[in-house]
Structures are given as C-alpha cells and as structure tokens.
Amino acid sequence: MITIFTMQQTTPKPELKQLEDRIEKELLDVIIEHLKSGELELEKAQILSQEFLSLLPFHDKAELLKKLGSLSGRYQEIQMIFAKYAGELEREQSSQKVVQMTEHIKAGNIEAAIQIAKGGT
Secondary structure (H helix, E strand, O other), X not given: OOOOOOOOOOOOOHHHHHHHHHHHXXXXXXXXXXXXXXXXXXXXXXXXXXXXXHOOOOOOXXXXXXXXXXXXXXXXXXXXXXXXXXHHHHHHHHHHHHHHHHHHHHOOOHHHHHHHHOOOO
C-alpha cells in the first residue's frame, strides 16, 4: 500500500490547521476519484501529494491561496479546489473591508473608509 499523505512538521494556527485539513481531504478525494476513473496515474498522484505537502504549513490565508493557485496551475485536477477557496477568501476579505469601512464611517472618518474601499488599509 502506498501512503499519499504524511504528518506535517509544524502545527499552524488552529484556524489554518482546520483549513489545511479540509483542503487535504478534498485533495485526497479528488485524487482517489481521478485514480479510479483512470484520469490520473498513480505516479502523478504521488507527485501531486508530495508537492502539496511541501507547501505546508501555510502561515496565513493569502499564502495558502498563492501556493494552492501555483499548484493548481500545474495540476488541472485541483483547479476546482483552488477556485472554491479563492472564492471563500475573497468573500471573507470583502466582508472584513465592509466592517472596517462601516467603523470608519461611524467614527466620522470618511477618508479612511474611502482608502479601504480603494484597497488600502
């Protein structure tokens, strides 16, 4: 039997660890699905798994997205996983911006709210 995933060397923040675990499970599901259908060879599945593990741990969600995006550029099998998490991160960031802008507006700091709307901090 061939082991595809192994334990990581360091433990990230609990929230990121949970996210890593979800992505790892989804990746494993995709690999198994593609192996069963014959769309993916075992050797390529092992390489994909090793490359994913080499990205761990992620230090923050932006790094996760960047690294997962790079990997999905080389392996079309995981592009849907990347798209899913890219969308989640984008929605999360947008919500945070709205909250920040609202706080600045309530405090009467319209210029700061405009800066956040334009992509600033």
